[in-house]
Amino acid sequence: MSRYRLAQKSGIAQSSISTLLNRKSVPTIQTLEKICDGFGITLSQFFAEDDKVLDLTKDQEELLKDWNSMDSRQQELVKAYIQGIIRK
Known part of the structure; x- marks a missing residue:
């Protein structure tokens, strides 16, 4: 993902992302949350080692892999479908 695209998806200025990536500043938790939102992951997933998702069942891991x-x-179609099932 480009810095420009991450800036768009996270709502963080591209210059701020460049500063972080060039190790000229340390991100706050709020900034990390926005970056994670931009990537579509949680903070837990961000800090997880070996691409392991924490506290998920095997089925949940498989669904998340498919989602990603x-x-x-x-x-969006999957979310709408799930909401339809829940609301029935």
């Missing part, structure tokens, strides 16, 4: 391989349109 979808584009944003597919994710």
Whole structure:
């Protein structure tokens, strides 16, 4: 993901992202949360080692892996489908 795209998705200025990536400043927790939102991950996933998602069942890990391989349109369709099931 480019710095420009991350800036768009996270709502953080591109210059701020560049400063962080060039190790000229240390991000706050709020900034890390925004970056994680931009990547579509949680802080727990951000800090997890060996690409392991913390506290998830095998089925949940598989679903998350599938989710991460979808584009944003597919994710929106899945969310709408799930909400439809829940509200029935």
